[in-house]
Amino acid sequence: xxxxxxxxxxxxxxxxxxxxxxxxxxxxxxxxxxxxxxxxxxxxxxxxxxxxxxxxxxxxxxxxxxxxxxxxx
Amino acid sequence: xxxxxxxxxxxxxxxxxxxxxxxxxxxxxxxxxxxxxxxxxxxxxxxxxxxxxxxxx
Amino acid sequence: xxxxxxxxxxxxxxxxxxxxxxxxxxxxxxxxxxxxxxxxxxxxxxxxxxxxxxxxxxxxxxxxxxxxxxxxxxxxxxxxxxxxxxxxxxxxxxxxxxxxxxxxxxxxxxxxxxxxxxxxxxxxxxxxxxxxxxxxxxxxxxxxxxxxxxxxxxxxxxxxxxxxxxxxxxxxxxxxxxxxxxxxxxxxxxxxxxxxxxxxxxxxxxxxxxxxxxxxxxxxxxxxx
Numbered sequence: 001x002x003x004x005x006x007x008x009x010x011x012x013x014x015x016x017x018x019x020x021x022x023x024x025x026x027x028x029x030x031x032x033x034x035x036x037x038x039x040x041x042x043x044x045x046x047x048x049x050x051x052x053x054x055x056x057x058x059x060x061x062x063x064x065x066x067x068x069x070x071x072x073x
Numbered sequence: 074x075x076x077x078x079x080x081x082x083x084x085x086x087x088x089x090x091x092x093x094x095x096x097x098x099x100x101x102x103x104x105x106x107x108x109x110x111x112x113x114x115x116x117x118x119x120x121x122x123x124x125x126x127x128x129x130x
Numbered sequence: 131x132x133x134x135x136x137x138x139x140x141x142x143x144x145x146x147x148x149x150x151x152x153x154x155x156x157x158x159x160x161x162x163x164x165x166x167x168x169x170x171x172x173x174x175x176x177x178x179x180x181x182x183x184x185x186x187x188x189x190x191x192x193x194x195x196x197x198x199x200x201x202x203x204x205x206x207x208x209x210x211x212x213x214x215x216x217x218x219x220x221x222x223x224x225x226x227x228x229x230x231x232x233x234x235x236x237x238x239x240x241x242x243x244x245x246x247x248x249x250x251x252x253x254x255x256x257x258x259x260x261x262x263x264x265x266x267x268x269x270x271x272x273x274x275x276x277x278x279x280x281x282x283x284x285x286x287x288x289x290x291x292x293x294x295x296x297x298x299x300x301x302x303x304x305x306x307x308x309x310x311x312x313x314x315x316x317x318x319x320x321x322x323x324x325x326x327x328x329x330x331x332x333x334x335x336x337x338x339x340x341x342x343x344x345x346x347x348x349x350x351x352x353x354x355x
Contacts, residue, residue, distance in 0.1 A: 026095030038102035068112035
């Protein structure tokens with residue numbers, strides 16, 4: 001998607017979701033298997049445990065321009 | 074973490090923590106939907122505005 | 131260990147005002163284990179600074195370096211070759227580290243990013259309690275291993291003051307009365323009698339009152355003049 005197109009359309013927030021491998025990541029997997037619809041602009045990052053996510057990684061995400069962050073355990 | 078964001082000048086609402094089990098696919102989709110909606114209201118990350126388009130996919 | 135606390139971002143931003151290129155320098159020893167100025171905290175602060183300065187429309191270039199110990203020449207010397215690239219160094223080490231950097235590197239100023247607070251014990255996760263004031267004349271041997279200099283609000287040497295209430299200090303209800311602790315320990319060892327000797331005034335000249343202190347160990351010096 002080009003930048004021009006992006007700005008003309010409604011704002012499509014880029015969300016990063018840090019997902020626990022055993023809970024939310026599996027839930028996301030299931031959501032896919034169930035053909036559930038959810039915003040495509042979410043980027044899922046698989047982590048071994050949501051406790052693994054630390055402030056440094058979250059800050060780096062914002063620094064690189066992510067609009068919102070979801071930590072799902 | 075949210076106070077870190079505020080110190081920098083980003084809204085603390087840009088970050089959210091949710092809890093679910095591996096069977097809660099519907100809740101997962103809902104959480105993503107809610108977060109997208111909330112961030113849409115907040116508008117883009119202001120740090121993105123000054124960023125070059127080369128970082129875009 | 132030496133314990134410190136990160137300064138607020140606003141204060142750091144003020145210290146750095148005008149700088150274009152900054153090196154955030156961490157220390158891998160005391161401030162790492164008290165989570166104030168190790169590699170991770172350096173990363174967090176550097177990221178914060180990049181974002182904050184960008185949002186303030188004066189983007190700074192911020193780089194990171196953490197050395198094993200900022201209070202020894204051997205460890206900081208390797209930083210020298212890259213230092214002339216920076217307008218300023220922001221050190222997350224204790225006050226000793228900040229000064230070591232300034233003494234060693236004349237071309238660039240090193241500013242403090244943390245407040246060095248105390249010599250403390252991590253009594254539990256996330257809590258550091260002061261245990262030593264480096265008074266230079268240790269009296270733990272007479273007080274059953276509990277220090278009234280660091281832990282009594284009034285630094286009393288001969289038992290508690292009238293403000294000791296049910297084992298709690300009158301100055302701060304979160305602070306136990308250290309003389310209560312000492313007394314309890316004396317009872318435990320059945321040596322209360324030892325506490326009845328009157329302690330003469332402490333020799334404070336060995337502490338800060340004698341001016342800056344210095345230890346010279348000729349046996350350790352490489353050459354004597």
